Amino acid sequence: MVASLAAGTSSVNGCDASSPILVFYAAALSSILRDHEAQKQSASERERDERTEYDYIVVGGGAAGSVLAARLSEDPATKVLLLEKGGHEAPEARVPGLMINNIGSAMSELYKAVPEPQNCNGTGCLLNVAAVLGGGSTINGMVFVRGSDVDFDTWANLTGDDRWSYRNVLPYFKKSEDNLDFAVNWDRRFHGHGGPQKVSWESYRHPAMTPLAAALNKLGLPYRRDVNGRAQLGQTIAQSTQVDGERWSTYRSYLEPVVAERSNLRVETFAIARKVLLEETVAGLQAVGVKYENAGGQVIEVRASKEVIVSAGALNSPQLLLLSGIGPSKHLKTLGVPVVADLPVGEGLEDHTGVLGIRYKCGPPLCAFDWETRQEDLRQYKSSREGALAATNMMQLMAFFRSKLAKPGTGHQPDLQLLFFGTTQTEEIGPLCLAGDSWRVNRVIVGVSLLRPESKGWVRLNASDPHGTPLVNLNFFGDDQGHDLATTVEGLRVAVRMEEPLRNTGLTLDTTSNPQCADFPMGSDDFLRCVARTTTTTAWHWTGTCRMGRDDDSSAVVDSQLRVRGVRGLRVADASVMPTIPSGNTFAATIMVAEVAADLIRRGE
Numbered sequence: 163m164v165a166s167l168a169a170g171t172s173s174v175n176g177c178d179a180s181s182p183i184l185v186f187y188a189a190a191l192s193s194i195l196r197d198h199e200a201q202k203q204s205a206s207e208r209e210r211d212e213r214t215e216y217d218y219i220v221v222g223g224g225a226a227g228s229v230l231a232a233r234l235s236e237d238p239a240t241k242v243l244l245l246e247k248g249g250h251e252a253p254e255a256r257v258p259g260l261m262i263n264n265i266g267s268a269m270s271e272l273y274k275a276v277p278e279p280q281n282c283n284g285t286g287c288l289l290n291v292a293a294v295l296g297g298g299s300t301i302n303g304m305v306f307v308r309g310s311d312v313d314f315d316t317w318a319n320l321t322g323d324d325r326w327s328y329r330n331v332l333p334y335f336k337k338s339e340d341n342l343d344f345a346v347n348w349d350r351r352f353h354g355h356g357g358p359q360k361v362s363w364e365s366y367r368h369p370a371m372t373p374l375a376a377a378l379n380k381l382g383l384p385y386r387r388d389v390n391g392r393a394q395l396g397q398t399i400a401q402s403t404q405v406d407g408e409r410w411s412t413y414r415s416y417l418e419p420v421v422a423e424r425s426n427l428r429v430e431t432f433a434i435a436r437k438v439l440l441e442e443t444v445a446g447l448q449a450v451g452v453k454y455e456n457a458g459g460q461v462i463e464v465r466a467s468k469e470v471i472v473s474a475g476a477l478n479s480p481q482l483l484l485l486s487g488i489g490p491s492k493h494l495k496t497l498g499v500p501v502v503a504d505l506p507v508g509e510g511l512e513d514h515t516g517v518l519g520i521r522y523k524c525g526p527p528l529c530a531f532d533w534e535t536r537q538e539d540l541r542q543y544k545s546s547r548e549g550a551l552a553a554t555n556m557m558q559l560m561a562f563f564r565s566k567l568a569k570p571g572t573g574h575q576p577d578l579q580l581l582f583f584g585t586t587q588t589e590e591i592g593p594l595c596l597a598g599d600s601w602r603v604n605r606v607i608v609g610v611s612l613l614r615p616e617s618k619g620w621v622r623l624n625a626s627d628p629h630g631t632p633l634v635n636l637n638f639f640g641d642d643q644g645h646d647l648a649t650t651v652e653g654l655r656v657a658v659r660m661e662e663p664l665r666n667t668g669l670t671l672d673t674t675s676n677p678q679c680a681d682f683p684m685g686s687d688d689f690l691r692c693v694a695r696t697t698t699t700t701a702w703h704w705t706g707t708c709r710m711g712r713d714d715d716s717s718a719v720v721d722s723q724l725r726v727r728g729v730r731g732l733r734v735a736d737a738s739v740m741p742t743i744p745s746g747n748t749f750a751a752t753i754m755v756a757e758v759a760a761d762l763i764r765r766g767e
């Protein structure tokens with residue numbers, strides 16, 4: 163949900179990444195993060211070691227791909243190649259308070275979804291797609307929420323494979339985790355300590371979080387310390403994939419510590435996979451390698467003696483399969499791509515429909531955004547990695563609850579999430595261009611994320627440029643019954659109801675903030691529907707485009723062991739295989755999927 167926020171902010175200000183103030187911050191922070199540059203160089207050395215045949219080729223070094231490359235190369239006898247479209251993270255990506263600046267940076271690509279009248283103000287949602295080692299985990303909001311146990315039991319039902327039940331995926335969540343907060347990690351039934359992925363609470367709490375949390379409490383959403391433990395409903399301060407004020411992407415957590423010392427692992431950056439190489443063998447169709455374009459523009463073919471694993475994310479994994487002739491035959495034929503396997507690749511896209519809903523004004527002392535305060539933030543972060551720059555604003559605060567429309571029989575699975583985003587309305591603070599300095603703000607947006615959407619979209623090749631940005635139809639609020647819009651309106655109603663308990667706290671409802679909806683009485687159903695339709699945003703939680711399922715499930719692309727149906731030696735392992743979207747932010751579940759996949763592959767299953 164954050165990128166549209168950033169886009170909205172900068173359009174108000176006319177500020178861009180070359181703003182002198184942003185350049186100043188970036189330079190100051192880069193100088194204190196020089197150690198990371200040294201590590202980067204040693205990683206690059208590894209990249210010079212070139213072969214043309216490997217046991218495994220992993221396409222995409224994102225959240226899942228970094229985990230897979232690290233786990234598969236643990237065996238020194240196994241040769242692994244990781245191909246990543248982007249490069250290494252920028253040093254400032256590690257600074258939580260600069261998270262918004264990742265969006266629109268060289269670490270991501272901007273896609274525009276197909277415009278639809280019922281969402282995103284009719285203009286097509288903007289999607290920032292990671293293109294960097296660590297993928298989404300390098301640029302995301304770092305919120306670490308696994309989802310509900312009901313989600314994974316549903317996966318087991320849908321796939322007919324109990325390995326995806328909550329009971330059986332929990333050990334993989336724990337295996338991946340290095341949970342550093344004793345108040346949570348003491349409970350070893352739910353948490354791991356010593357795994358690669360660092361997780362802890364941000365050290366800084368934005369002052370506005372205190373009245374917001376009290377208001378949620380008064381509205382019947384009590385505090386829950388650990389939403390990744392026994393139960394999820396309630397408000398929480400979520401843990402984050404950072405420690406001591408620095409982000410830990412999956413690349414940094416899993417791969418960076420080992421890449422220099424493993425001669426059996428090669429990480430090639432700025433390498434764009436164009437096609438999975440397939441051959442007809444006596445045993446059937448077999449993936450034998452990958453054709454890719456390297457940083458110099460050369461087209462290279464590499465062979466995989468065992469498997470090709472596609473981990474290019476839920477928008478690009480389907481693109482690569484489609485380019486390889488694996489997909490719906492009707493779609494491929496219209497593009498003139500020879501069909502090798504007729505599968506519903508790209509269908510069933512799910513995301514948490516986001517709405518950047520109701521705004522509250524936030525003045526001093528809760529929200530200070532003057533130049534001196536910012537300078538002090540910078541000094542503090544440089545000296546101790548603490549203070550406002552050590553936090554993603556107030557994004558750790560959130561609430562999970564069930565609406566009146568929640569599906570019966572789904573127990574304690576939430577269908578709505580409330581989130582809080584700070585933003586800056588700069589006409590109030592003068593000509594100084596402060597956009598993008600997202601850790602100091604004067605507005606709080608109470609946003610809604612629809613956790614159990616009925617509407618599904620799709621990803622397809624763009625006929626005019628199949629290798630370019632794929633076509634993405636999010637289909638937000640596109641379900642026939644209107645369930646998604648009605649549920650979202652329920653969430654927005656809670657955001658409006660917060661006005662009463664927030665009175666006299668320094669947070670006041672900004673009645674001017676949704677001018678497109680000014681024809682409707684503030685807070686009415688018509689007003690809230692209008693807010694939902696005009697401030698819609700992706701939550702960046704794309705899943706389900708290569709979903710797993712039973713052998714007789716015509717919507718499944720991969721089986722429950724993540725093997726592409728009808729093609730030997732080819733798996734998909736990333737967020738795209740999820741058969742339904744988890745009821746929480748999707749990164750933790752993606753790591754779990756990659757851990758399960760690595761085990762399956764290593765056991766030869």
Ligand SMILES: Cc1cc2nc3c(=O)[nH]c(=O)nc-3n(C[C@H](O)[C@H](O)[C@H](O)COP(=O)(O)OP(=O)(O)OC[C@H]3O[C@@H](n4cnc5c(N)ncnc54)[C@H](O)[C@@H]3O)c2cc1C
Nearest residue numbers: 222224225226247297298302303304305435475737747749
């Ligand atoms: C802005 C943003 C904010 C988010 N905030 C949160 C959050 O706070 N908490 C949370 O839980 N989740 C969050 N998410 C979602 C989370 O990051 C994703 O669910 C997760 O990263 C998905 O992992 P993946 O491995 O499927 O894909 P990715 O992490 O996107 O990795 C795919 C990788 O494949 C590479 N690639 C693509 N095509 C090719 C190709 N042809 N050849 C080679 N490489 C290729 C890409 O460069 C990328 O590195 C956010 C995502 C974004 C983008």
